Amino acid sequence: MTAPSTDLPPERHDDGRVSATAAAPGGPSGAAAGPAPGDAFERDVLPAPDGASRSLLRSLLAPHTRRVWAAAVVLLLQQAAVQAGPLLVAFALDRAVPALRAQDSGPLIAVAVAAALCAAASGGLQYLFVRRSARLSQDVLLDLRGRIFRHAQVLSLDFHERYTSGRLISRATTDVESLRELLEEGLEELISVGLSTVYITAMLLYLDWRSGAAALVSAGPLYLLVASFRRRSRRVYGTKSSAIATVIVKFTETVNGIRPVQAFRRERSNEAEFARLNRRHQGVNGDALLEMARYVALSGLVANTAVAVIVLWGAYRVAAGGLPLGVLAASVLYLRRLYDPIDRLGVFLNSYESAAASLGKIAGLLAQRPSVPEPEAPISLPTVAAGRPGRTVTFEDVRFAYRTGGEVLPRLGLTLAAGETTAVVGSTGAGKSTLAKLLARFYDPTEGRVLLDGVDLRELSTAELRRGVVMVTQEAFLFSGTVADNIAIGRPDAGRAEIEQAAKAIGAHDFIAALPDGYDTDVRKRGGRISAGQRQLVAFARALLADPAVLILDEATSSLDIPGERAVQRAMDTVLRGRTSVVIAHRLSTVEIADRVLVMADGRIVEDGPPAALIAGRGRFAELHRVWRDSVG
Amino acid sequence: MRSLLRLWPFVRPVRGRLAAASVVAVVASCISLVIPLVLKWLVDGPVAEGDPGGAWLGGGYLLLLGVAEAGLFGLRRWLVARPLARVEASMREALFRHVQRLPVAFHDRWSSGQILSRATTDLQMLRMFLAFPLTFLLVNSVTILVGCAILLAQQFWLGLVLLAPVLPLMVVCSVFEAKYALAARRALDQVGDLTTVIEESVLGIRVVKGFGRHRSQARAFRQLSHELRATELHKARLLAAIWGAITFLPELAIGAALVLGTVQVAHGGLSAGTLVAFLSTALALRWPVDSIGFLLAMSNEASTATDRYFEVLDEPVADDAPERAPAAAAGETARGRTAGDGGGGLEFAGVEFRYPDAPRDAPPTLRGIDLHVRPGETMALVGTTGSGKTTLTALVPRLYDATAGRITLDGRDLTTFTREEARALVSVAFEEPTLFSATAAENVLMGGEHLQEADLRRALEVAQADGFVDALPDGPGTQVGEQGLSLSGGQRQRLALARAVAGRPRFLILDDPLSALDVHTEAKVEAALRTVLATTTALVVAHRPSTVLLADRVALLSGGRITAVGTHHELLRSHPEYAALMSGASPAAEEARRAEEAPGPADAGETEPVGSPPPAGGVTPRPDGGDTR
Secondary structure, X not given: OOOOOOOOHHHOOOOOOOOOOOOOOXXXXXXXXXXXXXXXXOOOOOXXXXXXXXXXXXXXXXXXXXHHHHHHHHHHHHHHHHHHHHHHHHHXXXXXXXXXXXXXXXXXXXXXXXXXXXXXXXXXXXXXXXXXXXXXXXHHHHHHHHHHHHHHHHOOHHHHHHHOHHHHHHHHHHHHHHHHHHHHHHHHHHHHHHHHHHHHHHHHHHHOHHHHHHHHHOHHHHHHHHXXXXXXXXXXXXXXXXXXXXXXXXXXXXHHOHHHHHHOOOHHHHHHHHHHHHHHHHHHHHXXXXXXHHHHHHHXXXXXXXXXXXXXXXXXXXXXXXXXXXXXXXXXXXXXXXXXXXXHHHHHHHHHHHHHHHHHHHHHHHHOOOOOOOXXXXXXXXXXXXXXXXXXXXXXXXXXXXXOOOEEEEEEEEEEOOOOEEEEEOOOOOOHHHHHHHHOOOOOOOEEEEEEOOEEHHHOOHHHHHHHEEEEEXXXXXXXXXXXHHHHOOOOOOOHHHHHHHHHHHOOHHHHHOOOOHHHOEOOOOOXXXXXXXXXXXXXXXXXXXXXXXXXXXXXXXXXXXXXXXXXXXXXXXXXXXXXXXXXXXXHHHHOOOOEEEXXXXXXXXXXXXXXXXXXXXXXXXXXXXXXXXXXX | OHHHHHHHHHHHHXXXXXHHXXXXXXXXXXXXXXXXXXXXXXXXXXXXXXXXXXXXXXXHHHHHHHHHHHHHXXXXXXXXXHHHHHHHHHHHHHHHHHHHHOOHHHHHHOOHHHHHHHHHHHXXXXXXXXXXXXXXXXXXXXXXXXXXXXXXXXXXXXXXXXXXXXXXXXXXXXXXXXXXXXXXXHHHXXXXXXXXXXXXXXXXXXXXXXXXXXXXXXXXXXXXXXXXXXXXXXXXXXXXXXXXXXXXXXXXXXXXXXXXXXXXXXXXXXXXXXXXXXXXXXHHOHHHHHHHHHHHHHXXXXXXXXXXXXXXXXXOOOOOOOOOOHHHHHHHHHHHOOOOOOOOOEEEEEEEEOOOOOOOOOOOOEEEEEEEEOOOOEEEEEEOOOOOHXXXXXXXXOOOOOOEEEEEXXXXXXXXXXXXXXXXHXXXXXXXXXXXXXXXXXXXXXXXXXXXXXXXXXXXHHOOOHHHHHHXXXXXXXXXXXXXXXXXXXXXXXXXXXXXXXXXXXXXXXXXXXXXOOHHHHHHHHHHHHHHHOOOEEEEEOOOHHHHOOOOEEEEEEOOEEEEEEOHXXXXXXXXXXXXXXXXXXXXXXXXXXXXXXOOOOOXXXXXXXXOOOOOOOOOOOOOXXXXX
16 A cells, blocks of 8 residues: 655665664674774774773763653654554545445545644654754763863873874864764664564564565574674774874864965975875775665665565465465565665664764773872862962972883972972973973872972862962963953953953053954954964963962063063062962073072982072082073173 | 855766766666566566466566666765765865965964864765765656656646645745755854864863863853854754655645545546555655755755855965066166175065054054165064064065065065975074974974985084984984974974074074073074074074074064164164163163263164154063163
């Protein structure tokens, strides 16, 4: 009765626009990325526990279990309304026609009403389902994006130094996108595939169990086919997701370094390199599409052969008188539809594997533990004396080595008195920045403790830590947004007056006021060009606004001219008076304002004392100072 | 939707395959329609008549058609798989090529996240469009037309009833399209913004961590992703409405046809078999009709993605033909030539520069720069923070083009060089030392293909980078940059300096090249750099005396002009603004000090009066730190 209506659907959402729920048949593929030898970072496969992508998906859907079911029920009802069409035809012909001939229009009216209701229900439920499933999938994506972002923010610097922004972007965009494709249509595909398979198989078994059994036998080769397809496409999608990430990394790097790229005429060699990466992605991309083509052809072949064989067998039985003709006719029509969902299953699996590969990578990222974790039971710092708002810093038997083994700081003990300004000098690699990073808790010491007023930094919450210690680095990064927004990073609840005051204190007010929209100038938009020195001033204004107990300046004045540097020193002497500060600078002009100078070499403190005393002595600092004096002319 | 036509140049190379795939898809769809007919024929004919030979024949046909159908659908995908991956890749490559050549001014305006999202999300969308809606809008339209013809031929009036929803559906679709296009555009733009936030939060991770601002970054991110979600839900509402309509109206029409048909059957105007056949055909058309909703949606998104893609591709690249023919500049060359060295050095004459996106009423960043760096001379460029020093240096390798005036390299007008030529002559060490993901050696030697190992050694020595580079795990072959070992600011700066000097450029531009170096290294680099500078015409942006002393002469940039040129000591004596910049004292205090030291009016020499206010705004210097000299 029902005409085959779904010969085309296999072709829908080509190349993997689709789908999965936790209820995926056969269980979703586990982590595509197992622990692997070699540098996991380089190969873009961070280790994740087995089944991490599956449990990630489960945890994403868990809060929405009821809504998943609700959407499923809506879809079931909708499918029921749609599938009612053939039944109505049967009813109309079997009941309404004879009734009409008997001048009874009751059944026809019933058919008309039922048809109208079915039409309204299938349209209305379709509307409801699209909205519900969109809401569901958007909530899941929102959650996942948020998790990736928040986790990336929590991970420590050493992670970011290796993972690259391009890969992270790739995780949060293309990989999330592939999950979206899975969610948007996955539920629909899965339910309609399962529903029609069950319904039609039952119908077949009921009509003619031999044909039904034969059809069930054909499930064997189909299962093998599906399994092999899953295996193959999992591999392809794993490679594909890494391949696009390398393309993205190259792209971002070039765009962000456009000046040197152009000035050194790198365009051509970049193009060659990009073309290589891009072609690799193109190849894998093509492979993925071909896997699908292979599956569609093979499964179609198996299904159509099975139909032909079963029909022929049925025909023989009819001829032999073992099977009524009408039953064969009905079985044949149902058989045809039985195999329809196979292609759709392929599309579903395809997008499932694509999403699983992406989820595996995301799970690998989320499985990374910050090497500088937040404490479980944070302690708060003792209150500071009003007159002397600095805090005492103690390095207690601190040793620091990179995980790769290179020791940067051999055992070191050091106390910086509250309110004191300490300058740290020494050549590159002497360990100055490491000292600063340990104090700012960008890293944790390999051994020993860093204490702030006697409290281990590891026991402070992030918020408490940053009220205590703020570090200004050489790379004064500005975020999209206005100049005022950028200064307010120091203290988000600061008002405009406080922001301006901070800028004035550091001598940045004049140039900011001269920008097209003053403090409201967008640093990435019209006229918002800000030089390296100006950026450092903005970064300083941030620090002033943050008003920490301990301020660390790591080469933070390198691009300032001398008047700018003076303004910074003035601000430290006035606004930040009484704070403990650690100044790492190559310029000895900065050092002169210090109460104490530490000279570092090979991770050790080799000289320690007030600047005047060291200058007067015969040590390294005196020598440095002499060289510097000469250079200043 | 018209923007989709713009994809043609990229699709052209694969048009054969695409057309073949469409034909294959149409044939396969037709086979799919024929198979049920064969089944009916088999059941009604040979089987019903008990004709075994006919049954074998029917089974054979069925198998043949089945194999053909499966093969053709597979073939369609096989035909387009590689070509579509190629189209996507070639579009991405074209974007990359173009973006690399866009002027720096473009990159100032565009965040890299927005460009990147075009290279990924948008292009994926386009590939999906080419893979599916493009083919199936055609295939399904043909199927629907054929189906309608069959319906009308079978039962004209019932056919008309079935076709009644077409007109309202068309109206609904066009309304939908207009609204959906807007929403799709907004969603893609928001994805771009989101990408930007992610990128910045990683690039600025030290700031985020240094101030403990994870939460506020996360809040900004959350807000943007909530906005994106709202847009996506708006899209879903539109989609749900159109999908509902596309399901409802045809179902209603089928119901109406069923009722009318039943009446006709009851009155004997129609056989039951004919009605079933008619409705079967109608049901067979359901998927092609249903599919129109999402086909339209996908096409719409693809069209938006195309618009976004071409927004970047339509940006004019810096025209690389010289603006004036070299021949026309021959006279100038002769005139600009100075005695001795066979070149005229680097000369700025009345150079004015205004950023293209600067507000109209703002004065140009540089207004009337006159400066002559003699051949072989090293000129230091000094000025307050934000006075335009970096901007001025960016004009020489033509990263920006001067808006007025003339720059000559060895007497030849810069505009008569192609950018390529100009950049081959000029080498720059930027203020921000960017390293690329490559080996240290590759990073240094990126200025020229002809450079040898010896050039690498020499450059590393000049920059005093040989020591630490050799100490890297794989020496100069160590991967550095974003995907490699992270180096300290000073190390990066030295590599950037080595990069600038590696190619022994005719002209060298160093933008505050020693800012991140410690005093010892600085002294060593200075000594080594002197040997390079001795034979090169160089412009060095300097913030402090130690760097200035590398130069033969100093130019002071103030108020968009060069207000003084002279040796360091001359200017220190004669020019209060310069002295203030070099000492940190306010010009007024500097003047007073000088008056004490040398009574009588200072000889201004070639300096001009200074118009701009002092940088530190007249704040009195700290008594103990006022003069560091």
